[in-house]
Amino acid sequence: MLPLILERFQVSAVIVLVAVAAATCIAVPAGLIAAWKQNSALDFAVVSSAALLLSIPSFWLGLLLLLLFGLKLKWLPVIGYVPFSENFWQAAVFMLLPIVTLTVLEIGVLTRMARAASIEVLRLEYVTHARAKGVPEWLVLGRHVLPNAFAPTWTLIGLVLGHLLGGIAVIETVFTLPGLGRLLVDSIFARDYPVVQGCLLFTAVIYVVVNLIVDLCYPLFDPRVAVA
Amino acid sequence: MRWRANTVIGGALTALALGTALTAAFWTPFDPLRVNLRARLQPPSSLYWLGTDEFGRDVLSRVMAGAGTSVVVALSTVALAISIGVVVGGVAGYLRGWTDRIIMAVNDALLAFPGILLALAMMIVLGANKSGLVLALGLAYIPSVARVVRGTVLSIREKEYIEASRVIGNSELYSMVRHVLPNAVAPVAVLATSMFGWVLLAESALSFLGLGVPPPAPTWGNMLAASRPYMETAAWLSIAPGLCIALTLLGINLLGDSLRDRLDPRMAHG
Numbered sequence: 001m002l003p004l005i006l007e008r009f010q011v012s013a014v015i016v017l018v019a020v021a022a023a024t025c026i027a028v029p030a031g032l033i034a035a036w037k038q039n040s041a042l043d044f045a046v047v048s049s050a051a052l053l054l055s056i057p058s059f060w061l062g063l064l065l066l067l068l069f070g071l072k073l074k075w076l077p078v079i080g081y082v083p084f085s086e087n088f089w090q091a092a093v094f095m096l097l098p099i100v101t102l103t104v105l106e107i108g109v110l111t112r113m114a115r116a117a118s119i120e121v122l123r124l125e126y127v128t129h130a131r132a133k134g135v136p137e138w139l140v141l142g143r144h145v146l147p148n149a150f151a152p153t154w155t156l157i158g159l160v161l162g163h164l165l166g167g168i169a170v171i172e173t174v175f176t177l178p179g180l181g182r183l184l185v186d187s188i189f190a191r192d193y194p195v196v197q198g199c200l201l202f203t204a205v206i207y208v209v210v211n212l213i214v215d216l217c218y219p220l221f222d223p224r225v226a227v228a
Numbered sequence: 229m230r231w232r233a234n235t236v237i238g239g240a241l242t243a244l245a246l247g248t249a250l251t252a253a254f255w256t257p258f259d260p261l262r263v264n265l266r267a268r269l270q271p272p273s274s275l276y277w278l279g280t281d282e283f284g285r286d287v288l289s290r291v292m293a294g295a296g297t298s299v300v301v302a303l304s305t306v307a308l309a310i311s312i313g314v315v316v317g318g319v320a321g322y323l324r325g326w327t328d329r330i331i332m333a334v335n336d337a338l339l340a341f342p343g344i345l346l347a348l349a350m351m352i353v354l355g356a357n358k359s360g361l362v363l364a365l366g367l368a369y370i371p372s373v374a375r376v377v378r379g380t381v382l383s384i385r386e387k388e389y390i391e392a393s394r395v396i397g398n399s400e401l402y403s404m405v406r407h408v409l410p411n412a413v414a415p416v417a418v419l420a421t422s423m424f425g426w427v428l429l430a431e432s433a434l435s436f437l438g439l440g441v442p443p444p445a446p447t448w449g450n451m452l453a454a455s456r457p458y459m460e461t462a463a464w465l466s467i468a469p470g471l472c473i474a475l476t477l478l479g480i481n482l483l484g485d486s487l488r489d490r491l492d493p494r495m496a497h498g
Binding site: 051052054055056057058059060063064066067071162163165166167169170173184185188189191193196200203204207208 | 342343344345351352425429432437438439452456466467469470473475478481482485
């Protein structure tokens with residue numbers, strides 16, 4: 001059973017990892033800038049869009065994207081899957097919409113966390129000190145605020161990965177991808193209990209391992225945290 | 229000022245969802261289950277405001293009835309998870325020692341599963357129906373409630389007024405129920421509000437997968453699932469239920485945020 005789960009897991013892992021990486025790259029700068037310009041119109045726009053994104057169900061956004069790009073504009077395929085090992089570009093085309101869907105949804109959670117953490121750091125004395133000694137504003141944000149505000153966001157990324165692993169079944173159903181979530185749902189319908197148990201156990205182990213890795217990565221960007 | 233706007237918008241959207249659910253219990257424009265094959269896949273018109281589905285059932289009536297189902301499922305789930313979670317977390321936090329260690333070990337093991345996966349697994353055992361769904365989702369969300377309640381109780385039980393209550397001769401149970409629990413209400417209320425949103429989302433996701441409330445009973449999730457084959461010709465079928473989920477969630481999230489800012493200043497963001 002493990003080879004089956006691993007084969008399906010590759011599909012889910014690619015979607016989830018790329019989506020989380022993309023969401024982080026957008027959410028952290030957005031949260032930082034919103035915190036920097038706190039209570040401005042820009043901040044309001046960022047906070048409102050984050051709240052909006054938090055409220056959109058993944059399967060609905062997926063369906064709407066399919067409707068727009070697949071059926072109306074006909075830019076992207078609606079159904080199908082090619083493994084990365086066979087044809088990289090074709091595989092990427094099939095993976096694009098699911099990845100975009102997950103990215104858009106996770107931006108909401110991560111932006112809120114990045115903004116809240118940045119606001120806290122911006123109030124601290126070393127930021128005022130850096131400004132007072134004439135450090136240019138972009139360096140204050142990049143060198144002093146960003147590394148310190150990133151830690152809580154980084155913790156959240158571990159939790160988001162777990163949340164995504166749980167929610168991936170829905171996305172894979174919308175886009176008919178042969179991933180781990182689809183395997184789980186299919187085996188539930190087929191009453192194939194060993195596979196169901198295997199999928200659940202595998203996901204739980206991955207969730208725990210991911211969070212362990214997240215914790216072990218702390219010292220990389222915050223030397224004050226040492227691995228004991 | 230901005231947060232007050234949040235409260236108003238959030239409250240209005242939540243009230244709209246609850247009001248629709250309540251109205252649907254007594255009245256819908258058409259019978260949400262009545263099949264009318266002559267009026268299949270009608271686009272929105274003055275007669276059918278949101279169009280009709282593949283069986284000629286009125287989408288507006290079904291969306292309203294779906295609000296009822298979703299709200300009932302979400303409320304019962306939150307009630308179940310909170311009542312068991314408060315007892316479990318309260319006992320663990322108040323008694324401490326071995327009881328706490330054993331309860332929290334089991335609790336943390338359950339927390340290692342993402343909530344919706346746990347619910348998915350339990351749906352196999354309980355079967356895809358409304359009460360099974362409530363039980364599965366309720367059990368899946370108990371661990372997070374227990375964790376929050378235990379933490380709160382742990383900090384409250386060290387306060388002077390609890391010690392005072394014990395010193396004047398009140399029993400442990402009395403101090404717990406009369407003095408500890410009322411002070412733990414604020415964090416639980418905040419958690420319950422956001423949990424209502426999670427459950428609503430989880431319920432529609434499970435129904436979308438075909439593991440929630442079974443058709444023909446309408447829910448927003450199974451309406452979305454049923455709309456997939458007709459997406460190209462009848463887009464209104466995919467738009468109405470999804471918009472309902474999104475707006476209700478938006479309302480609850482905004483309301484939850486303002487509630488958290490008011491009741492729990494430590495968690496306030498900015």
